[in-house]
Amino acid sequence: MALSSITPTTHYLDLKYLGAEHLIAVGVLESDDGLILVDPGPMSSLETLRETLEEAGYALADVRALLLTHIHLDHAGATGTIVQDHPDVAVYVHRLGATHLADPSKLLASARRLYGDMLEPLWGEVIPVPEDALHVLYGDETITVGGRPFDVAYTPGHAVHHVSYLDRESDTAFIGDTAGMRIAGTDVILPVTPPPDVDLDRWPDSLDALRNWSPERLFTTHFGPHDDPAWHLDAFERTLDAWSDAVRNALEQEDDEADDAERAEAFHAAKIQELKQRLSPELVPAYDQFGQPQASWRGLARYWRKQSDRASP
Ligand SMILES: [Zn+2]
Structure with a gap:
């Protein structure tokens, strides 16, 4: 099966990043206008994204919107190329991330400090996102995309520009890296706190924002859906x-x-x-x-x- 299904209209796929399973999951949501992707992943996985959508009977041309939790390359590196090929795609991103999508030079310099010469082999090319594709978020709004409503929360901690989305249709909170890495089906949660933005002062409020939604499930980019949000958030915070x-x-x-x-x-x-x-x-x-x-x-x-x-x- 190319897609794993959470509900009949809410799916995700495995980008099989550099050939490995369970690393990067992309949310694939059906709407009245076409597909919504939550975090399309890095440029180095764009071909896998394309092929996996095609196996499932879709195409990248069916994508209407990208909901970005944050702009780190493993979540959003392919955004510029997707928009270049499909200029009608709308990109939702926190205001502090939007500037770095429009001009990725600082983002790339920061990634270069972490990855050095491995930057391109690991993540591929990153090109700017045209400003008129950007829908800037503040983190206290509800957006409706293709008839599908999402509550947005500002959830800094892992990154200063991180937001999370509550998909009301499936009652799933897409939380990016706000509450760590946990492969679906396991009870092992690892905090992911790389330089430079870690903010332990604001992180507890971000977790409370997710608790306040009391969603039926959490969806972590690394990797997949978890049906025990209260346990997950408490265990993450303790760790x-x-x-x-x-x-x-x-x-x-x-x-x-x-x-x-x-x-x-x-x-x-x-x-x-x-x-x-x-x-x-x-x-x-x-x-x-x-x-x-x-x-x-x-x-x-x-x-x-x-x-x-x-x-x-
Ligand atoms: Zn990240």
Whole structure:
């Protein structure tokens, strides 16, 4: 089956990113006007997106709107190319992300710091999105796309420009990376907190915004639907707190012995070891590759250092 179905009009597909399953899920929603995609994914997976839609009897030309949770390349890198090929596609994005879609130079510079020469092989080319395709969101509105209503919430924490969408028709909250990575069918949630935007002050409010929706299910981009939103959000918050404490403690014991790279690697190794106890072996690499505890360590360290810079001017 090309598409997995949540309801008769609410589906998702696996981009099989770089040949691996369970890494990036794209929401595929039917509307009166055509398809709505939630987070179309990176440019390097655009061919898979095209082929998978075709296997399901659709085409990219059927897409009317892209709902972006945030603009990181694994969620939204293909947006510019899709709009170039299909200029009528409407792109919904938070106002703080919109400028970087119109001019991706800063976004790419930031990604280049993380990925170096691997940027293009991993994510492909990123081209600007024409401004007249952009529908700017503030995070407190309801939008109706092809007759299908969505409540929008501003959900910073993972990224400063992150929004989540409650699809009222299926009562599914599409939450991007607001509450971590969890492969559907497992109970393993990894916070995803890479540099540079991690915001632990505002993250709890983002989780409360999702709780207030009390949706029937959550949908995480990495990966898929989860039918226990209350449990998921509480478990995520506990894990995020534990990780952030662990990183802060490590920083308080600053010494010359261990540099950031070593501490991040040690943290990563410990987390992967824990996962091996809790997951079937074929799922561990996905969490390793996309959960990236190492990058999360760095994102949390950056957050805590900014806090202490603020405290001691
Ligand atoms: Zn992200």
